[in-house]
Amino acid sequence: MGMTMTQKILAAHAGLESVAAGQLIEAKLDVVMANDITGPMALPIVKQMSDKVFDKDKVVFVPDHFTPNKDIKSAENSKAIREFAKEQGLSWYFEQGKSGVEHAILPEAGVVAAGECIIGADSHTCTYGALGAFSTGVGTTDIATGMATGELWFKVPSAIKFVLTGSPGPYVTGKDIIIHIIGKIGVDGALYKSMEFTGDGIANLTMDDRFTMANMAIEAGAKNGIFPVDELTEEYLKEHTKKEYKIFSADEDAQYDEVVEIDLAKVRPTVAFPHLPGNAKTIDEIEAMEPVKIDQVVIGSCTNGRITDMRKAAAILKGHTVHPDVRVMVVPATQKIYKQCIKEGLIDIFIDAGCAVNTPSCGPCMGGHMGVMAAGEKCVSTTNRNFVGRMGHVESLIYLASPEVAAASAIAGCIANPEKVGER
Amino acid sequence: MKALGHVFKYGDNVDTDVIIPARYLNSFDAQELASHAMVDIDPDFVKKVQPGDLIVANKNFGCGSSREHAPLCLKTAGVSCVIAETFARIFYRNAINIGLPIIECPEAAKGIEAGDEVEVDFDSGKIYNKTKETEFQGQPFPEFMQKLIAAGGLVKYTNSKK
Numbered sequence: 286m287g288m289t290m291t292q293k294i295l296a297a298h299a300g301l302e303s304v305a306a307g308q309l310i311e312a313k314l315d316v317v318m319a320n321d322i323t324g325p326m327a328l329p330i331v332k333q334m335s336d337k338v339f340d341k342d343k344v345v346f347v348p349d350h351f352t353p354n355k356d357i358k359s360a361e362n363s364k365a366i367r368e369f370a371k372e373q374g375l376s377w378y379f380e381q382g383k384s385g386v387e388h389a390i391l392p393e394a395g396v397v398a399a400g401e402c403i404i405g406a407d408s409h410t411c412t413y414g415a416l417g418a419f420s421t422g423v424g425t426t427d428i429a430t431g432m433a434t435g436e437l438w439f440k441v442p443s444a445i446k447f448v449l450t451g452s453p454g455p456y457v458t459g460k461d462i463i464i465h466i467i468g469k470i471g472v473d474g475a476l477y478k479s480m481e482f483t484g485d486g487i488a489n490l491t492m493d494d495r496f497t498m499a500n501m502a503i504e505a506g507a508k509n510g511i512f513p514v515d516e517l518t519e520e521y522l523k524e525h526t527k528k529e530y531k532i533f534s535a536d537e538d539a540q541y542d543e544v545v546e547i548d549l550a551k552v553r554p555t556v557a558f559p560h561l562p563g564n565a566k567t568i569d570e571i572e573a574m575e576p577v578k579i580d581q582v583v584i585g586s587c588t589n590g591r592i593t594d595m596r597k598a599a600a601i602l603k604g605h606t607v608h609p610d611v612r613v614m615v616v617p618a619t620q621k622i623y624k625q626c627i628k629e630g631l632i633d634i635f636i637d638a639g640c641a642v643n644t645p646s647c648g649p650c651m652g653g654h655m656g657v658m659a660a661g662e663k664c665v666s667t668t669n670r671n672f673v674g675r676m677g678h679v680e681s682l683i684y685l686a687s688p689e690v691a692a693a694s695a696i697a698g699c700i701a702n703p704e705k706v707g708e709r
Numbered sequence: 710m711k712a713l714g715h716v717f718k719y720g721d722n723v724d725t726d727v728i729i730p731a732r733y734l735n736s737f738d739a740q741e742l743a744s745h746a747m748v749d750i751d752p753d754f755v756k757k758v759q760p761g762d763l764i765v766a767n768k769n770f771g772c773g774s775s776r777e778h779a780p781l782c783l784k785t786a787g788v789s790c791v792i793a794e795t796f797a798r799i800f801y802r803n804a805i806n807i808g809l810p811i812i813e814c815p816e817a818a819k820g821i822e823a824g825d826e827v828e829v830d831f832d833s834g835k836i837y838n839k840t841k842e843t844e845f846q847g848q849p850f851p852e853f854m855q856k857l858i859a860a861g862g863l864v865k866y867t868n869s870k871k
Contacts (some may be wrong), residue, residue: 288847300856309851309853322731322734322776323776323777325737325777326737326777326778330864333864333868334864334867334868350731350734351734355735355737358735358736359735362735405775406775406800407774407775408773408774422775422799423775423799423802423803424775424776424777424799424802424803424806425737425777425800425803426777426803426806426807426862426863426864427803427806427863429864430863430864430867433867434867438853440851472722472769472772472774473722473768473769473795473797476769476795476797476798477798504768504796506772506797508798561722599735631747651726651731651774652730652731652732652733653732657732659714664735670726671772672723672724672727673724673726673727673749673772674726674727674730674749675731677748
């Protein structure tokens with residue numbers, strides 16, 4: 286029986302000819318990553334198994350959640366992973382100032398590549414599926430075991446195949462497509478499964494679109510999201526990594542639990558309403574409703590803090606000013622992206638419009654710091670989760686959207702259609 | 710091994726942000742985390758929970774973040790078992806890894822109400838609702854996971870292979 290793309294990568298890393306859905310395997314790991322929340326908790330567990338990590342080039346730490354440190358406890362946690370990274374002589378430790386949000390910095394710095402088997406102690410580790418890697422989020426004990434041994438057990442997942450056709454409209458991005466998909470299949474629609482994206486339409490998606498889509502596979506409950514490797518992927522890999530990479534593709538006769546067809550031309554700008562990423566409404570549905578007045582906008586995160594996102598938000602905000610009742614935070618996801626924004630004049634556009642521009646951090650996305658909300662406040666955010674209390678008070682509300690919808694909403698003071706910004 | 714206690718009942722998609730909000734994740738001290746367990750979905754949970762109590766929920770329990778702090782805070786707060794229709798996959802792994810017993814059983818999730826007294830036999834997977842005098846059969850763990858649990862978690866299992 287044929288294998289899915291994910292199954293082929295897993296089989297190769299388990300040293301097996303073939304694997305089947307449901308099989309339990311132990312696979313070798315190419316990258317094992319943790320951050321300043323999950324990392325410190327893992328260190329004593331690593332030491333229970335080994336004095337040394339299995340490979341100093343494959344164990345990675347990115348302090349990004351509560352950094353720049355928001356309080357004494359988070360400073361102690363960052364210090365613990367910093368000292369561990371030094372003690373172990375790790376090649377990849379991303380210190381503040383040379384770093385960024387983990388799922389943006391790892392592809393950018395060339396730490397992850399196609400064909401690899403990657404785990405990260407962060408649920409959005411599925412992002413690297415955009416590069417044609419098997420990549421999934423795990424917890425602290427799993428990550429500690431990966432760091433000590435270089436291996437981890439997996440249950441081989443079955444898959445849903447998403448066949449993407451056509452080309453998305455001018456204000457439709459990877460974010461709109463993935464919210465549309467999660468709205469269609471539900472927040473547990475891909476539970477325990479792979480989401481394998483295929484089809485001619487992929488050629489019409491930028492790498493940043495693909496990162497955004499793979500990033501949110503977890504919001505449908507998926508184990509991983511994965512894209513085939515095409516010319517654009519190889520161009521990206523050649524520009525960013527020195528690693529040798531391997532291209533896997535699904536067998537012609539691979540079995541899928543379900544095949545879902547998506548015509549990208551029909552996807553509209555789409556927003557996820559509180560309190561689930563699958564609570565999708567198109568911009569047309571929203572325009573037919575009472576306006577949703579907002580207090581805050583966040584443009585950034587591992588989902589939408591990349592250079593394409595910054596450019597799209599800036600193109601909308603250029604020459605406009607932020608609504609007087611709205612606070613806007615723009616957070617470029619890495620230092621390199623931040624610098625590119627300066628070079629292209631995007632930071633000028635943001636600041637002239639009245640946005641605060643923050644240093645790279647996960648901060649506001651999970652109500653960590655820099656953008657925590659009060660009771661009753663509403664936020665349009667380009668992040669990935671709109672759960673109760675995610676960005677602050679349990680009575681605050683989060684609307685997940687693309688950078689363009691977020692920017693248009695910042696100007697209008699309510700959730701707004703980016704197609705109509707010029708009309709104001 | 711058995712669990713016996715009263716039930717806290719929740720619905721679909723109980724996410725890790727409500728089980729233990731990120732604002733408390735600057736610590737990984739189990740007792741401190743336990744003092745905030747379930748705060749954003751049930752602020753009285755910590756005041757009411759007794760050692761041995763169970764959580765019963767519908768589908769996709771533990772969705773969202775990979776924070777192992779979530780099963781850890783429930784276990785430390787005294788929760789003896791979580792029964793749900795389905796679990797989110799990272800929570801599922803984390804719970805097994807830290808030794809918080811979890812059972813998938815859609816029938817039990819439907820047939821058990823808040824406050825019911827429930828007994829779970831982990832060896833047989835039988836769930837007995839003492840209040841309503843009804844019994845359910847939970848999904849047994851695959852053999853490999855039973856080995857993990859019997860070894861005392863992933864760390865001990867890994868060390869036993871050396």
